[in-house]
Amino acid sequence: MKNTDSSSSKQRLLSGNEAIALGAWEAGVRYAAAYPGTPSTEILPALAGYAGVTAEWASNEKVALDAVIGASFAGGRALAAMKHVGVNVASDSLMSLSYTGVGAGLVLVSADDPGAFSSQNEQDNRHYARFGKFPCLEPSDSQEAKDYTAFGFDLSERFDTPVMVRSTTRLSHSKSPVLVSMPDAGREPVPLAPFERKPQKYVMIPAYARMRHPEVEARMEALADYAETCPLNRIEWGDKGVGIVTDGMAYHYAREIFDGFSFLKLGMVYPLPERMIREFAAQVDRLVVVEELDPFIEEQVRAWGLDVVGKDVFPRTGELTLGRVREGARAAGFPVGETPREPASVATLRIPQRPPALCPGCPHRSVYFNLRKLKLLVSGDIGCYAIGVLPPFEEMDMLVSMGASIGMAHGAKQAGCPDDIVATIGDSTFFHTGLPELASTIYNEGNTCTMILDNRTTAMTGGQNHPGTGVTLQGETTRQIDIEAVVRAMGVEDLWVVDAMDVEGVEHAIREAVAVEGRPSVVLVNGECVFVPGFERRPVAMVDEEVCNGCGFCFRVGCPAILKSDEVDERSERPKAVIDPMLCTGCTVCLQVCPRGAIYEIESEEA
Amino acid sequence: MQDTINFLFVGVGGQGILTASDIAAGVGLEGGYQAKKSEVHGFSQRGGVVESHVRWGEDVGSPTAEKGTVDFLIALEVMESARWIDWLRAGGAVLINRQRIAPMTVTAGDAVYPSEEEILEVVKGRTEDVSWVDGLAIAKEVGDTRMTNTVILGALSTRLEVEPEVWLRVIERRVPPRYAEMNRRAFEEGRRAVG
Ligand SMILES: Cc1ncc(C[n+]2csc(CCOP(=O)(O)OP(=O)(O)O)c2C)c(N)n1
Ligand code: SF4
Numbered sequence: 001m002k003n004t005d006s007s008s009s010k011q012r013l014l015s016g017n018e019a020i021a022l023g024a025w026e027a028g029v030r031y032a033a034a035y036p037g038t039p040s041t042e043i044l045p046a047l048a049g050y051a052g053v054t055a056e057w058a059s060n061e062k063v064a065l066d067a068v069i070g071a072s073f074a075g076g077r078a079l080a081a082m083k084h085v086g087v088n089v090a091s092d093s094l095m096s097l098s099y100t101g102v103g104a105g106l107v108l109v110s111a112d113d114p115g116a117f118s119s120q121n122e123q124d125n126r127h128y129a130r131f132g133k134f135p136c137l138e139p140s141d142s143q144e145a146k147d148y149t150a151f152g153f154d155l156s157e158r159f160d161t162p163v164m165v166r167s168t169t170r171l172s173h174s175k176s177p178v179l180v181s182m183p184d185a186g187r188e189p190v191p192l193a194p195f196e197r198k199p200q201k202y203v204m205i206p207a208y209a210r211m212r213h214p215e216v217e218a219r220m221e222a223l224a225d226y227a228e229t230c231p232l233n234r235i236e237w238g239d240k241g242v243g244i245v246t247d248g249m250a251y252h253y254a255r256e257i258f259d260g261f262s263f264l265k266l267g268m269v270y271p272l273p274e275r276m277i278r279e280f281a282a283q284v285d286r287l288v289v290v291e292e293l294d295p296f297i298e299e300q301v302r303a304w305g306l307d308v309v310g311k312d313v314f315p316r317t318g319e320l321t322l323g324r325v326r327e328g329a330r331a332a333g334f335p336v337g338e339t340p341r342e343p344a345s346v347a348t349l350r351i352p353q354r355p356p357a358l359c360p361g362c363p364h365r366s367v368y369f370n371l372r373k374l375k376l377l378v379s380g381d382i383g384c385y386a387i388g389v390l391p392p393f394e395e396m397d398m399l400v401s402m403g404a405s406i407g408m409a410h411g412a413k414q415a416g417c418p419d420d421i422v423a424t425i426g427d428s429t430f431f432h433t434g435l436p437e438l439a440s441t442i443y444n445e446g447n448t449c450t451m452i453l454d455n456r457t458t459a460m461t462g463g464q465n466h467p468g469t470g471v472t473l474q475g476e477t478t479r480q481i482d483i484e485a486v487v488r489a490m491g492v493e494d495l496w497v498v499d500a501m502d503v504e505g506v507e508h509a510i511r512e513a514v515a516v517e518g519r520p521s522v523v524l525v526n527g528e529c530v531f532v533p534g535f536e537r538r539p540v541a542m543v544d545e546e547v548c549n550g551c552g553f554c555f556r557v558g559c560p561a562i563l564k565s566d567e568v569d570e571r572s573e574r575p576k577a578v579i580d581p582m583l584c585t586g587c588t589v590c591l592q593v594c595p596r597g598a599i600y601e602i603e604s605e606e607a
Numbered sequence: 608m609q610d611t612i613n614f615l616f617v618g619v620g621g622q623g624i625l626t627a628s629d630i631a632a633g634v635g636l637e638g639g640y641q642a643k644k645s646e647v648h649g650f651s652q653r654g655g656v657v658e659s660h661v662r663w664g665e666d667v668g669s670p671t672a673e674k675g676t677v678d679f680l681i682a683l684e685v686m687e688s689a690r691w692i693d694w695l696r697a698g699g700a701v702l703i704n705r706q707r708i709a710p711m712t713v714t715a716g717d718a719v720y721p722s723e724e725e726i727l728e729v730v731k732g733r734t735e736d737v738s739w740v741d742g743l744a745i746a747k748e749v750g751d752t753r754m755t756n757t758v759i760l761g762a763l764s765t766r767l768e769v770e771p772e773v774w775l776r777v778i779e780r781r782v783p784p785r786y787a788e789m790n791r792r793a794f795e796e797g798r799r800a801v802g
């Protein structure tokens with residue numbers, strides 16, 4: 001964005017993620033690492049745009065946090081960003097990081113997904129702060145996202161603790177005004193303190209860990225004390241008939257619905273300011289906690305013996321909205337006004353859904369087409385290929401977490417499942433957690449077939465690079481790890497390497513790989529995602545209306561470019577197929593499956 | 608918080624909803640309001656429904672409006688106007704870009720794309736204030752189908768107090784310089800289309 005005055009304070013519309021990056025940069029962050037995951041993904045690309053920060057994609061969230069821990073120990077402020085379930089992956093290090101404390105300030109951004117808009121669950125990561133014993137800050141708009149992130153680094157150093165900044169999908173992906181005061185010229189160079197050797201603090205052998213634990217407890221006491229005066233917690237007095245304790249995005253919903261009442265807005269949600277909350281409660285007639293997902297604040301407040309309205313009326317599942325907060329408030333009898341909904345429109349129109357589909361030209365298409373054809377059990381993984389569970393493929397039997405496809409398939413076989421099982425895993429997921437899973441299957445001589453769908457990107461989250469793409473976060477060329485060589489080096493001899501656009505070739509490979517007895521086999525499917533830079537469209541496919549008899553076979557490849565024509569075949573009375581040349585990428589998959597050879601390629605004049 | 612102006616942009620992944628709503632939020636900020644916008648993007652690039660809220664006001668809290676309080680429902684795709692109509696306040700304004708994008712459920716023959724009459728009946732259950740804009744056709748005339756959203760923003764701008772020049776300034780900041788002129792024309796054509 002062009003900004004004409006070079007050093008003024010200026011309001012800019014920033015997303016929560018952009019604001020987090022800006023806050024970290026202003027606070028002098030030296031190193032940042034992340035593994036992509038909605039809704040956290042945009043933080044690292046934003047940070048990569050600032051001078052003086054080394055920002056990297058790590059192969060998974062634990063790797064990201066580990067590198068950030070090292071940076072912090074070495075004296076540089078550091079930030080790790082991940083989606084809520086990413087923290088599960090990183091949690092092993094996180095729990096002990098709480099014991100070691102930090103060198104320079106360390107902030108972990110956890111971007112939760114209430115509503116599970118693009119996640120496998122909607123876990124509430126505020127619990128990690130309590131579980132791991134470190135503070136959690138929760139901004140409610142982009143200005144706070146920037147300020148709290150910067151604040152988090154100071155807090156981290158002051159109390160020698162990791163600090164979690166918790167965002168949500170709504171915050172990360174909303175834009176609101178942020179006062180940007182940094183001179184565009186950049187920040188002062190950040191000096192790096194020399195590494196201080198402190199093994200009793202940084203080396204968690206049992207003897208030292210036992211010594212650190214009391215320090216952790218003392219720190220939590222000091223933090224709880226500090227919470228009482230922490231500037232991020234504030235009271236906004238209004239009508240004292242109702243007092244609302246709230247955090248994050250819920251604050252805005254509550255403030256709009258409980259218009260005019262009193263609020264205690266918690267910017268630090270762990271540890272809680274007990275005295276502040278007690279005093280607030282004492283001054284209001286009824287105490288309410290409005291928070292998204294779990295009764296995290298509410299349960300602590302109840303444990304202090306305070307009476308409170310909370311999850312008895314507000315939902316525990318899904319994202320909060322103004323409407324849901326209003327419903328809850330009304331259910332509890334608060335004077336908050338009618339729902340502004342008019343009687344719903346009388347019409348009974350069924351509006352067709354828009355389920356997600358693999359893009360035209362997607363390399364995953366031939367894989368699921370064939371898996372369905374062969375009626376194999378499929379242990380799935382997380383990525384675009386999860387769409388394989390939906391029509392027209394409906395060819396996935398389990399999906400739990402990243403990397404799990406291989407282990408689940410293995411376990412099912414080891415338990416005696418007589419059916420052939422195929423694990424499907426993407427390239428980014430393979431580097432994330434697929435490697436140790438495959439190693440275990442090989443080691444234990446499991447009899448599963450693993451299909452690695454190498455589309456040269458992390459497509460699901462918008463196309464990020466990873467160790468297999470040969471390109472860095474900054475778009476620079478780097479060493480590319482060759483999946484085929486890795487799999488061979490791990491000892492897999494039964495390996496087929498196929499082109500995703502060769503439908504029969506994929507079928508053959510699957511048949512042969514599944515037929516292997518007594519040891520694991522691997523099929524590596526190569527084919528670029530259509531969003532990979534440099535992806536080349538080929539001549540588009542066309543349906544010959546004379547030849548097409550409406551058999552509908554091509555619809556089974558689930559390509560959005562293949563439409564039902566208005567032309568109906570006279571004999572079968574079924575609509576013929578027609579291809580939208582604007583959408584078709586010319587991948588030829590439909591052409592290969594058409595039993596009548598009715599689809600052919602044409603050189604388009606322009607494209 | 609009473610005087611908030613609520614917009615809801617709806618359409619299909621790939622239609623540029625996020626840019627259009629970004630611009631609308633930017634115009635609010637530049638036009639002297641506090642502004643927020645919010646969308647959820649996940650699967651969207653693969654043909655899903657996209658929604659984006661924009662709110663202008665003196666003190667905007669929630670970045671999303673409450674169901675039933677939207678003042679302007681801007682549907683970049685015809686059928687989406689009906690899907691989201693419950694979000695509109697009674698008597699609010701609906702702006703529909705006359706462009707139909709059939710979902711896979713329809714192209715596969717499992718569902719039927721509703722007729723314009725059916726859609727209008729649903730929309731009219733909520734408001735009489737419905738404007739149709741041939742955004743795609745106008746954009747083609749202007750020279751590039753990618754101008755569709757600018758046409759629609761032009762049409763929308765006629766309903767708001769912020770000066771057209773502010774809209775144009777924000778649009779120009781968002782687009783590559785060589786498209787600035789074409790965007791200006793698309794915006795003007797959009798204003799004329801409903802004028
Ligand atoms: C622990 C965890 N981290 C991140 C994500 C977000 N995420 C979902 S799928 C995916 C990777 C997809 O890449 P790949 O396996 O290459 O498949 P593709 O989408 O490219 O087909 C990511 C990062 C997640 N769901 N869980
Ligand atoms: S984004 Fe890429 S991998 Fe995902 S469905 Fe589209 S083409 Fe396939």
Ligand code: SF4
Nearest residue numbers: 559584585587588590
């Ligand atoms: S060739 Fe067929 S399957 Fe491939 S994109 Fe075109 S219409 Fe879709």
